[in-house]
Amino acid sequence: MVETGLKYEIVFYGEVIKVDSIKRTYTFRIIELFKGKYNSQFITQKYLGNCSCIPSIKQLWIVYANFNDDKTIELSGCSPSTGFKPYGSDSMPPPPEIKISQKTDDQIKSLSFYAWDLKFENRNLQDWIYQLEKLRIYKSLENQKLEKEKTESKIEPYSKYIIISLIVNIVLFLVLIFVILKKKNFAK
Template sequence: MKIRFFLLLVLFGISNCLACKCVEYSIKEKVNIGLKKADIIFYGELIKYDTLKMTYSFKIYEIFKGKVASKIINGNAEGSSCDLFPNEKGLWIVYGNFNTDKTLIGLSACSPTQSQNFGPGFPPIPFKFDSKGKIISKDEMEMSLFNLENQNKSLQSFIYQLEKLRQYKQNQNIISENLKSSFYQKIVIVSVIVNVILFLSLIMVINRKRV
């Protein structure tokens, strides 16, 4: 299982290095950029994926940005070098963008999208080379340490993102409530002005009839 996990990281890392170039940002910067660029951001669970059709489905538990008609949202990887295909069932934080007809979402490998066990972007490939340039195989202890370090960093990033996204949502709700309050205040003011004008008009009509 550990070797399989390592090979998965290696394959992802190689494909990312060769095909997709992402600008390096801190996790704080990534979240801020994700908030600006993503159509929809949510915390949910990857419930299924199809490696042949390159499609996947998430169950949404908490939404931070965007609107959806259902708690189940579907996506696909269209084949771009920077497309991210989620294939680890479990909890995820997702920054997605809708396709042209807004029926599916797509994920970018350069976004902060991550699972609970696999952080945003790709971890550095833990290779060591001998004097002849050949890869030195890692023993079980080294692999265990690498896996634990990666999972720890991923979990820290996951918790940090949840906190920041919930703060963002709370701030947006406060702004929304303030806008509503301002809107209602304007309605009241306009209503008062209209009523005053109507009252004055009524007085003028009554006075004319008396004359």
């Protein structure tokens, strides 16, 4: 899921802090940015229909999104974006069918559904934490690459100067040897 998600323009871990169901906009506070360039701590998602995801509950999210022309983002239902807690019938599979005898009361049925919900929430939590850790590893590796590139770019110009100065010193040394040998030959 993380590899698929990293194909999007911006990837972050954030929290839904504002829901405007009339304008169909949802504002996130970016807690940790993993990919993309964005200068603000807040970003707005617009619901554009069809595949747009609706983060209508204020909770933590891992977001994989693309930018719209107006610098808002669109959360696609096809992206692996996910909230900390599963919600709604779209993201939660139905509980398995349980064959219950006539004598079984509603409490057992209700407990069975409750156990199924807990199992699903537990699986979602495991996936969410796994994605978050994979993204942190990705960010760490990207930062290491940037640092290496910065270091190499700082060293590279100096190495050119060193090579040039070595060549100049060799030429000067050869001229000095030539002058000394010429004086010796001239003195004889």
